[in-house]
Structures are given as C-alpha cells and as structure tokens.
Amino acid sequence: MAKKQLLHLFISIIIVVVSLYYVFKSVSFTEFTDALRSMRYIYLLPAIFLVAVGYLVRAIRWRYLIAPIKEVKTVDLFSPLMVGFMGNMLPARAGEVLRAYLLGKKENLSFSASFATIFIERLFDMGFVLFLLFGVLIFESKTFVIGDSGETHQLMGYMVKFGWISFAGCLFIFLFSALLQYKNEWAMKAVELTTKPLPHKWVEKIVKLVNSFTQGLNIIKDKKGFLATVFLSFLLWVIFVLMYYPLYFAFGIEGKLPVISSLIILCVTIAIFITLFPTPGFLGSFQAACVVALHEIFKIPKAVAASYGIVAWLVAMGFVVVVGSIFIIRENISFTEFSVSKQEVE
Numbered sequence: 001m002a003k004k005q006l007l008h009l010f011i012s013i014i015i016v017v018v019s020l021y022y023v024f025k026s027v028s029f030t031e032f033t034d035a036l037r038s039m040r041y042i043y044l045l046p047a048i049f050l051v052a053v054g055y056l057v058r059a060i061r062w063r064y065l066i067a068p069i070k071e072v073k074t075v076d077l078f079s080p081l082m083v084g085f086m087g088n089m090l091p092a093r094a095g096e097v098l099r100a101y102l103l104g105k106k107e108n109l110s111f112s113a114s115f116a117t118i119f120i121e122r123l124f125d126m127g128f129v130l131f132l133l134f135g136v137l138i139f140e141s142k143t144f145v146i147g148d149s150g151e152t153h154q155l156m157g158y159m160v161k162f163g164w165i166s167f168a169g170c171l172f173i174f175l176f177s178a179l180l181q182y183k184n185e186w187a188m189k190a191v192e193l194t195t196k197p198l199p200h201k202w203v204e205k206i207v208k209l210v211n212s213f214t215q216g217l218n219i220i221k222d223k224k225g226f227l228a229t230v231f232l233s234f235l236l237w238v239i240f241v242l243m244y245y246p247l248y249f250a251f252g253i254e255g256k257l258p259v260i261s262s263l264i265i266l267c268v269t270i271a272i273f274i275t276l277f278p279t280p281g282f283l284g285s286f287q288a289a290c291v292v293a294l295h296e297i298f299k300i301p302k303a304v305a306a307s308y309g310i311v312a313w314l315v316a317m318g319f320v321v322v323v324g325s326i327f328i329i330r331e332n333i334s335f336t337e338f339s340v341s342k343q344e345v346e
Contacts, residue, residue, distance in 0.1 A: 012279050012280055015277050015279050015284060015285065016279050016280075016283050016284035016285075017284070018284075019277070019279070019283075019284030019285055019287065019288040020283075020284050020287065020288075022288050022291070023284075023287045023288055023291050023306050023309060024306060026302065027302050027303045027306050028303070031301075031303035032303050032306060032307060034303070035251070035301075035303045035304045035306075035307035036307050036311075038251075038252070039250050039251060039307075039311070040249060040250050040252070041250065042250075043246045043247065043249040043250035044246070044247075044250060044311070044315060046246040047243055047244075047246040047247055047250075047312075047315050048315055048319060050239055050242055050243040050246070051243060051315060051316055051319045052319065053239055054236060054239045054240060054243065055078075055081065055082065055085075055319075055320075055323075057232055057235055057236045057239060058081060058236060059074050059077045059078055059081050060074050060232060061121065061124075061228075061229055061232040061233065061236065062077050062081065062117065062121065063077060064219065064225045064228045064229050064232070065117040065120060065121055065219050065225070065229060066103075066107075066109075066117050067219075067222070067225055068218030068219055068221070068222050068225065069109060069113055069117070069218060070107055070109060072107055076106070076107070077103070078327070079102065079106070079327040079330075079331055079333075080099050080102035080103045080106060081099065082320060082323045082324040082327055083098065083099070083102060083324045083327050083328055083333055084096065084098045084099025084100075084102060085099070085320045085324065086320050086321055086324030086325070086328075087099070088280070088281060088282075088320075089280050089281035089317070089321075090280055096115070096118055096122075097115070099114075099118055100114040100115035100117075100118055101114070102333070103117075112209055116214070116217055117219075120177065120217055120219060120220075123170060123173060123174060123177070124229060124230070124233045125233065125236075125237075126166060126170050127170055127174075127233075128233050128234065128236075128237045129166075129237075129267070130163055130166055130167055130170065132237065132241075132263060132266065132267055133159060133162075133163050133267045134163060135263075136159075136260075136263060136264055136267050137159060137160060137163070159267070159268075159272065162272055162275075162276075166275075176190075177217050177220060178220055180210070180214045180217055181214070181217055181218070181220045181221050182221075184214065187210075188207065188210065188211075191206065191207060191210050192207065195207075237266075240266055241262050241263050241266055242262070243316075244262040244265055244266065244312065245259065245262045247308060247311060247312055247315075248262075250311070251304055251307065251308055251311075253294075253300055253304065253308075256298070256300065257294075257298055257300070261293070261294075261298055264293055264297065265289070265290060265293040265294070268289045268292055268293040269286055269289035269290065269293070272289065273285040273286065273288055273289035273292075274286060274289070281313075281317050282313065282317070283313070286309060286312070286313045287306065287309035287310060287313060288309075289309075290305055290306075290308055290309030290312060291305045291306055291309060293305075294308060294309075
C-alpha cells in the first residue's frame, strides 16, 4: 500500500509542477507582484464570507443525507466536514475517506454507510456541475468563439466530451443506486454475477460492502429529504458562482468581464481541471483552470489571471485549513489513528 501511496504522490507532484509551469510561463516576477500589490484586499472579506456560508450549506445538506440512517445535528457535522476537506490536501482525495471515517467514529456508523452519504453527495454535485456546464455550452457558446473567424476554442470540444462522458457515468451510478433501493434483489444478483470470476472470500466481502453501502443511499427513497438535498445543492452552487465575483473587484477586472464569466470559471475549474487532475488541495490544477478561463478565453492579462488563481485558491483552502485545524486541536483528532484505520478499511 505504501508503494501505491508513493505513486499517487509522485503523479500529483508531476501534475502540480506542470500546471504551475503553465500558469507562470511568460509571467515575470515583477508583473506577478505588481498584480498582487494593486489588489483591493477589502473585497476578500465577502469572498471569505461566501466560502463560510457554502460550508454551512454543505453541513445542512449532509444532515439530510445522513438522516435516513441516523439523526445528527448540523453542528456535530462541522468537525468531520472541515477536517475531511482539509484532508483533501493529501494525495488521491484522501479527505473523502477521512470524512467518512470521522463521521463513523463520532456517530457510531459503519464506514461503508458513512462513505455512501459522501458518495451520493458527490453524485448530486456532479449532476449540478453538468447542468451548469450544459447551460454554458448552450446559452453562452459565443464566449468560446475566437475572433471574427467563427472558430470555436478548443476548450469547448473538451467540455462537450467531458460533459457527455460524465453524464453517462452519473446516469449509470444513479440508476444502479436506485436499483439497490427499490429492487435490491436484482441489484445484488447483478453484483454476484459480475464478481463471479473472483475468489469466494472476495465476493463475500464485496456483497457485504454493497449491503452496508446501500444504507447510505436511503435518501433516494426519502422524498422530503431528496427534495431538500436538491434545493440545498442548487443553493450551494449558486454560492460557488457568486464566490468568485468579489475577487473581480479585488483585481479591478469587474468592468472587463460579464457576470456569466464567473460561472464559466466555475465550470472550467470544477468540471474539468479539478475533476480530471485531483492534485492535493487542488494546487496547480485550480490555478491552471483560472488562467485558461480568464486569460485564454476572456483575454485578461496572464499575470492578473495567475494572481487571481493564487488568491482564489488561498481564500478557499485557507478557510478550510484554519477552521479544520481548530477542530483538530479542539477535538484532539489524530491523523496517526486515521492512517491505521484507513489501512484496515482498505
């Protein structure tokens, strides 16, 4: 397992280095520092506020996802939520595993059931990302037209391919999740059939895991909770879109960009770069996405686009690190204990 973790770390470092090279290529140190010095830092406050509200909405939504298994107060979810997102600074999105482990430990839930709630949360997120992505491609396709030639930006082709592949994957996962809830016997027969070539002890473990995992998908049968989750997911992504806009004022580029550009930045950063290149803490991939959106598409100077990417990343990840660290200290959370438990789960 150590070799696998080292491989993840090695690949992540390569992606970070290549991404940051692209971000700062042809940007002088003077241009970069000038862009930072000319910032109006007061506009960081509304951005930080929106980040905080976003995590509050995440916690409320997570409570609805867990409710079919166990009633948990929203305030009790902040610790595993923030520490888990802080754990995403580790390779291979380890924060998701950490969040499920901390929730299970704190609320006496199985790891599989806890992880299933995070899994379905990610499914809702991907669904809304695809909704926004298709909206941008349909209603703002002119944004991707280069000059007067009518030629479309190469990024648009990538976004279309990514959208269809992700849609197919999400549809399959959602249908199978629904099958587990409404026709569990059929779903389990499908699992047994696909795992038949594997050793018997592996099949037993997989079947047991899927049965436990099914508990975390009970939100699908809870109509009230399902609708609440849909609404909160919509609210969350509205907040994400708005979060980027105060930074336009910070860098003085609000007059050069339409409001819809904030949505396009979100689609490029979340839908493509961060999903395809999940580096520790999204370092590198996030900044590269901002440069692509702001510089390549909207023709903002690259030094400003690079500075924007760094500051936006520091606002989001800085909040997570500060709040997550407070919970780690207050609740005496041990990452050493988590490492041992993670190995047991694997």
